[in-house]
Amino acid sequence: MSERNDDDPVQTSTEQMKEIMAEEVGKAIEGSLSGFIDKIQNTVLSLVEERVKRLEDSVNLIKEKSGECKGCSYKEFMACKPPIYNREVDPIICQRWISDVEGVFERTHCDVGDFVAYGMGQLRGQAKDWWDNKKKEIGAEAARVMTWDEFKVPFLKHHSPKAVINRIKEEFIQLRQKGESIDKITGIFMDKLRFCDELVTTEEQNIYYYYNMLSAEYREFMTPSNYETLTEIINTAREREIELKKQVERGERRAHDVNPSPTKKARTTEEGKKVEAKGGSPSCKVCGKGHKGECSFKDKPCPICGKTGHTASLCPGKVSVCYKCYQPDHKKSECPELVGKRDTKESSTETPKAKARSFQLTAAETKTEPNVVSGIFSINSIPARVLFDTGANKSFISHGFI
Template sequence: MSERNDDDPVQTSTEQMKEIIAEEVGKAIESSLSGFIDKIQSTVLSVVEEQVKRLEDSVNLIKERSGERKGCSYKEFMAFKPPIYNGEVDSIICQRWLSDIEGVFERTHCEVGDFVAYGTGQLRGQAKDWWDNKKKETGAEAARVMTWDEFKVSFLKHHNPKAIMIRIKEEFIQLRQKGESIDKITGIFMDKLRFCDELVTTEEQKIYYYYNMLSAEYWEFMTPSKYETLTEIINTAREREIELKKQVARGERRAQDVNPSPTKKARTAELGKKVEAKGGSPSCKVCEKGHKGECRFKDKPCPVCGKTGHTASLCPGKVSVCYKHYQPGHKKSECPELVGKRDTKESPTEAPKAKARSFQLTAAEAKIEPDVVSGSTMKNTR
């Protein structure tokens, strides 16, 4: 074996190259390993976070199904995009806002104690001004512990006054289809119905009021006693509207006969009055309209009572509604409470009239009295 020669320049250069290469390889491995480790750590953390989130969602779902989960954060509440109320003094708008915001409370499992805090956060404009003033009136602490029911009482008292409620009930009772489509008049009917709970208490009454609202083109082909729910009679009215439009398309009916406009109806009624005034056809006893020949409603059964000889609007069995209590059975003019008050009410007593007295003076006496102007006979009335 040959001994190593330290003086050999070739061998020395080779050794140095090996050392340099080993050092560079080590640096490269160290650098790659560091980035590799960082990448592994990032991946592991991402997987762990995802698994934790899935676990939390599973736990929340289990609690939700078992009814154990309670409350929600304001961020979760706002994620459901709760409605905003700007303070319109409109019964339908403010009632709809209350209904929608309570729906968000339910879906987010919001704590009852957070209802007022979360709900009032959706007030804007005049509504927010009202709430800010209400907090000053009641005090900050009282406003903080206020329940949702207490809030609704104050809220409705301001934004849904009693006078508006009475007007809506009257509009509901007098509501009639005048040119509107079935979907539009049904929407108006449903909006007003929600304010008439004490007036309309049964499904049968809902059906009656809906039927009574429809125009003749609909109710003369419908019998309210056939339907058990309001949905059934609404769907029947929609089907009838489709059939009427088909008749127009086939040329069997004029377009203006289907949902005629209010202007046309008023004009037709006015024209009928003018014709009658000029000596035209007398008013029919069955339908109270002026026409010649036999009335087409003569042998048709009344949709309300089933008897012939009159229309539904003139039916003696038609339910009257008292505008005082909004209850069927009598008119306001026949309300026992109001009639009793009129009978017991006393007319104001009139002050007794003073009796006239006359005084007759002679010419000599008249000259003595300073208050007498002149004349031989004077009258003084007290």
């Protein structure tokens, strides 16, 4: 067996190459790792700087907004042209004014403590007189520190009284389209609707009351159960109005047939009754009107109960509403409140009227009485003297002497 030769030049060269390669690979790895770490550090730093900048911008923006929310001057408030209120009693305009003024408060970022001072600057006429009297009643200091919510309580109590609101509710129930355009009658309907929260509680009831308000030219082409929102039936009524106007322009319908006046409608009803009395078409069991042929309402569901075979006016499930207390199942003439008052009035005794009395004086008494003033006139061509007692407020007539 031959011994290993350490002086072998080939073996020595191989080992040196391995050492050189290992050293170079180590240097390369070290250089790459260092660059990779530097790259990561630079990326992280840039992200952190960007996030810090965004946070600073957000803080500055919040500071700017908070500075605006501290309040506005009266000049800035007036620049938004807040509405003026100069009426004494009108619930619709009163509550609309409050809503509009509160909108200006919000847009101008008005300070809460300035609501009353700025708002009262928009009162005129009788409304201004009411506020001046109110300040005298509660005192200047109490008026100065009064909040907007505290102000609205007496303001609404005076300018939007319950009695007037009850009248608006009654007008809402009886509201009918009498020649007005759809936009106009819809505006009246919406103004009165805001005071009928306890009467109209669902969207279905909104639709029914609106449908019942429309004239026959609109109702005959509409079915309340087909609509889910009040906006839908209003838009349908507008479309129907456009179609009616086109029919007038084409000569297919006379202009006064669209939204006829109540007088014409009553006259038409009376003429229909006369025709029926003379042997015309009998009254339909579905709609209650006299006509020939099949009734167009036969297959249309009733807006109250949803069944077919009758209209809303003839619905057996129709609930009458009292116009006094707005409770169902009785009429205004049968309202317990009115019946109680009527019984009280009937039970009270009437004050007896004073009977007429006449007095007579002789000629000698008239001359001696200091409070009697006399005058002469004729009764049926007979001279007579009128005597008036200034002390007792009595008058006398003495005949037969002058």
